Amino acid sequence: MTVPVAEPTAEPAPGAPLLEVTDLTTHFETPGGIVRAVDGVSLTLERGKTLGIVGESGSGKTVLSRSIMGLLPKRGTIRGGSVRFDGVELMTRSPKEMRDFWGARMAMIFQDPMTSLNPVMKIGKQITESIRHHLDVDRDYATELAVTLLRSVRIPEPERRLRDYPHQLSGGMRQRVCIAVAMACGPALLFADEPTTALDVTVQAQVLDLMAAQQRERFMAIVLITHDLGVVAGRADEIAVMYAGRIVEKAPTSVLFTQTRMPYTKALLSSIPKLEHPSHSRLATIPGRPPNLVAPPAGCKFAPRCAQAQPRCLEEDPPLVPGSAPGHEYRCWFPVGTPEGDDALARNRAAGKTAGTTAGGAA
């Protein structure tokens, strides 16, 4: 089906990527000091592509998406760097100016479908609200559009469901309503922040398939944020792994899995229980906890937990360096799968400790 698309608010720059984030920083002022939640992130995303952002709780992945959209409160937030969307710089725009983008050009789906819908508003109204705001259509047409949207997210009896409140729907149905709300004005960019974490596996597969179908239909770019590498493996074109507010490895999906260079990515991958493994297999774990973002360690932020850490890792912060495959970047002095990395790991295994543990960093 076709759905009208909001008029672009600025001239699109031909050839430019849809989203171009350069050296974005987002710091929060807290009584305990300045929290460096996002610390110099650069990324680009083309139209119609999916970027997966993966990391543990507290790695800054959610703050990154909110910061790109300009959804963070002004008070106590310090943002730096540049966010260009469709050739337009967003960093300097006020929330009032951003309203032309939110919902219309870029939309967001949140983790918890119950709290992201208004519990006292019928779902029909929640869908037509943004349609009526951004598109110049009358009420009947907006309602018709809402029915089409609900049908396209495969909600049975859409006409009847328009008059339901969120609590009358199951979790999977609510998340589909959230997708319908996000799709209402045909955005060019969709942020999905852990969209399936609160859902069952079968419903998760349904919702992810639905997002992929909507993406194909609308040539929409998606930023899929998750802590589960399994979710992004089959669905993202490119994956960025975040740790302590930074991208520590970024690569096209197949490269990330086959030519993993950053020990953190490797550790995340090996901590997932796999179906092929027999029962009671011992799982690989990452010792310790993510660093304090008020006073992050000098050198590599992952060094205190890293099995390959060497004295150099504690002193010098590794920059993002390109890998052998195009589009592959990582931060590591002793990358996995290289002679230096294997040597570092062998040395640490022989010594029974890493440079991080000797420094008393790891728990």
Next chain:
Amino acid sequence: MAGRGTAHLRSPDASLLRVEHLVVEFPVGRTGLVVNAVSDVSLDILEGETLGIVGESGCGKSTTGRAVMQLPPPKSGTVVYDGVELTALKGEALRATRPRLQMIFQDPISSLNPRRTVRDIVREGLDIWGIGDKAARDAKVDEVLEAVGIDPANAGRRPHEFSGGQCQRISIARAVVTEPRLIICDEPVSALDVSVQAQILNLLEDMKARYGLTLVFIAHDLAVVKNVSDRVMVMYLGKVCEVAAPDALYASPAHPYTAALLAAIPVPDPGVRPDTSRVLGGEIPSPMAPPSGCRFRTRCPRAEERCATEEPELRAVADGQYVACHFPLTPGETIDFGPRAG
């Protein structure tokens, strides 16, 4: 699909816990309707075994776990734990079983009292039951905290000072401190990150070995359940679908619903594209008016006339593999759920 029967039960003498024909219903306001949360479920667990219970939200897996604890007592059925019929117990007699039968919950932070110190939380069971003198209790608390990887020196802190993974460790310490034989773990790792999840799963295995525990492990993640279990029970809408050893269940699921659950697991391998045709469509029916016969038939591509009229009974399809389905899958057979229905 969603059937009943006791064919999968083993000798009553060997089992630590034996549940037969468990039924749990909840009334819906004053409408006279009831939610059929658990309908005729039977299970048994041998000493030292881990039974995994999997299924989607609303399949009755948590209710089954709670009904074993008599929270609330089931409407009918028997729960025999360590030779004692729990459904016949009331008040003080039931309370006396608590130190031997413990539970761990999903949300580690909300399941710990925020106003009390970790030491008090873990010690409370010992204090209530008057186990040992004061010094012995302190020593025991230190020992279990050490065992779960919490430094006893930090036991004076309160739960909010710990991370989610550490709080789950504290919950485990609280559960094992009274030396129970059986612990019911209700989605203990669902709220945790993958890296922390791996730590907690390893810890549960360690605790099992150290304290000789028997576990009921309830989860919706099949990969997690496979990792910890000796036997897996798949539930759907208050009924048992399939019971088998994990390796057999995952290699050759006999129940169409088990196959659908397995197909829905995201594979951390970019070479494997998600296969839309093998994903289950539709929604779980209302437990207030469950379908007749097999409860899974409304979403099952294999359903025939018989599935609507006759409820399948659990029967053996292979050694140690039991399925409640009229038309089970043969090993190696896949099932196509077709284009997603609305």
